[in-house]
Amino acid sequence: MPKAVRFDEYGGIDVLQVVEVDRPVPGAGQVLVKVVAAGINIGESSIRQGAMDSISPSTFPSGQGSDLAGVVVELGPDVSAFSVGDEVLGFSNDRASQAELVAVPADQLVPRPANVPWEVAGALAVVGTTAYAATQAVGVGTGDTVVVAGAAGGVGSLAVQLACSAGASVIGLAGPANHDWLTAHGVTPVAYGEGMADRIRAAAGSPVDAFVDTYGDDYVDLAIELGVKPDRIDTIINFAAAKKYGTKTAANSEGARADVLAEIARQVDQGRLDVPIARTYPLDQVREAFRELEQRHTRGKIVLMP
Template sequence: MKAVRFDRFGGPEVLGIVDLPDPRPGPGQVRIAVRAAGVNPSDWKKRQGLMDEELPQTMGYEAAGVIDQLGQGVTDAAIGDRVFGFSTEGAAQAELAVLSHYAPIPPSLDFPGAAALPAAIETATRALDQLHVGGGGTLLINGASGSVGSAAVQLAVVRGARVIGTAGPANHAYLRSLGAEPVAYGEGLVDRVRALAPDGVDLALDVAGSGVLPDLIGLADGPEHVVTIADFAGAREYGVTFSRGDSGRAVHALAGIGELIETGRFSLPVARTFPLAEVAEAHRAGEGGRVRGKLVLLVD
């Protein structure tokens, strides 16, 4: 099969398409003929050598496609089913991928739309679970307009929370459409939030990693009410929880998202799609910023 791989660390130019043996599903897993695979910031961190040290490495943790092989003991899916989910081996950007956690693709979604879901909804759900977000409280999300941030906004609204989200002015209308009250990030953030919530907020989630943890701690009345997914150094310095996948993934998010999508309570836009062979261009677009929604690779 064709798959994305790199043999040395560096810029997007190190990415290539190579021939690899077809993977086989293990117990409880399914193999899919990949139709679309998501691209995430963790991909370029991995490519730069900031995550795993071994070489060579394949790419991709989320994909959508059609099941063509079942692992031993799989009873909740059949060959030919359309599914989306996680490749824990990090090899989803390929013609074939083994999914360890998966769910049916909602009827209204195409393959690119489904491939955009897993990482964003898992990360958002994990952080909301760690914060114990529920009804009746106010949640401040720093960096609310990106894929994870917008997922967190919608999932928190579904839980009954009041959500205040930071974003650039160009994305304020988008945040309102998701059910959040937007504020501009940058200098004066605390005053703008207090204009909406004079007593501060109950909880805060940092998605952007823009150095605002002290402000979030002050607004949420203590580091125990703040979670970051983007500022590891700041979390250590200020005693804030840093949410990471190796501490337990919220894979239960996959099973419940279909109903929210079909009832109009959740959506995650696909910003751009690229053929698998143009994976380097997808990385350049993602690293350049200013992308609202997910980047997705298409597999013929």
Template sequence: MPHAVKFSRYGGPEVLEVVEIAIPRPADGEVLVEVVAAGINPAESAIREGRLSERWVSRFPQGQGSDFAGFVSALGRGVTSFEVNDAVIGHTSRGSHASHLVVPATNLTPKPRRLPWEVAGSLFVVGTTAWAAVNAVGVKAGDVVVVSAAAGGVGCIAAQLARLRGATVIGTASPENFDFLRQLGVIPVAHGPGVVERIRAVTPHGVDAYLDTHGGDNIHTAVELGVSRYRINTIIDWEAIDEYGLNTMADADSEATEVLAKVAHLVAQHKLVVPVSDIFPLERVREAFVELDRGHTRGKIVLGMQPVNYRHQRVQAVDVKEAAVTVGVSTEHPHMDVYENLPPVIGHLPHQAHPHPSDTRRSEPADDPLDRPQDRDRVGLPLG
């Protein structure tokens, strides 16, 4: 039976329930998607706890989740841009934590063939938010940019996008994430008291732009560093936006799917790294949010609808975190694209609706401007 995550009252992860649902039917212009992977995000915790009830009202029982990737299962009348069994990435409003969902066809883009499911399913919120934040402050070549919480989901991508534009990026983080940030070409600085002096020590000529992805004292830090309010952006500190008259991200809903496609292709071409720190099956959604709510996640936590068990599997019922298996790895080594050869962690079991689930012949456009040979080595990719 199809399942979805719902909650019927505000509270912590304990209010989340996995309930049976009927398979939804796509209306005109809509697509039914069988979900393979879905990301979880801090905003979902804030909504579930009622902290954003004035901005986003919940109607119980309430679903949750925005990010997802999966296969097209059925098409509503008038949909010609996709076919059944196409692998897609998409977004929805409070409904992606489910085995099946219906969305407008305009919310979907083909999944690049080389993009892992767990990354594809967690890309929308962090990818589009980071893209908009970098655009909002006009990052350009030669800028010095500070990104707070640079090892987190949005911060990690924003830092890399700024680097692709030719900026020098300073990332605030906890010391255990320094090695990771250095591998991305980001200069790490410890957050907390004294951060202004530590930033000035590594950039004596000043800071041009500041991207806040965490809140707290970051806007005060940016102001103290002398950054123009027109080049300070926050994705979370609404009070600071009003207090300082900050430049906020433009409402880009109409361009969200296009931006998602651009970010997905950059990741598939290994120009962006999106770390996945944990993958939980849907029925363990409470545990996934307990981990997220601790606030120390590197990159993304993902829900997998069909986690794979394979022959001779040696690890059973143990969560191996990305952070745990990379401790002690030297940063001075050649880049190696090896993750494609690891055993799969999320799969898809074929059934009547998907006679050829491995068929991704429509997954990448034939004329992808980001995949042309002459563009593959560019570092100043336009983000706007």
């Protein structure tokens, strides 16, 4: 029997289990994918801890995960876009991708380009489409000065690159360990901590036009302090601050489309977009993977390899 990540109650990483489950059966418009790689995301920690229960409750036992890449092993009825043996990447909306087998709607998958490694393909959907949506929401363009908080994280590391590609001057907020990586990708790094607003102003040399918050904490307040207009601030995590100031909250749900994912994958394939992989773990080490992720110091992505 195939294995999958499950949890039976809200809690810390100790509630995560890897258990045997029935083999999924693809329904109409679905394909069955043998998962090679499945990225993990901080939002999944929030769901598992119960922090999202009021807006997105779990039904127990609950699966986990959205990102995936793998090989099509079975077709459901009415599927013509893929064949058995095709290599694909995509996303599940059923909290199911952290598993050996997952049934996925065919319109949530795209072909895996030849130059996109498995671990990158399996980590790409959530962060790629979120970074796309966030940078689009604040209207990043040529001549803009843009600040990205959490600039070396899963979403932030892609958001800074997309903003640079759009012609903006990009300031990335990150710890010193990530400054060389940011500099190598055309981003001006600024360290967190006291005096950050002054350091940003000095690095910018002009008013800040847009701000993307991928981390939370008080970064929306910082953007307001810097004089950024609310309609050019996007936070993917601090919804209370967004409501207070009237900023944007565009994230994965606004970008989660196959055409967006295909474009992100194409840029990776062409070497125009770098997706840093911090570490890979086997499926049965899912607790260890989330323990590392929840320290919030990861550069890029952590990936499960079932």
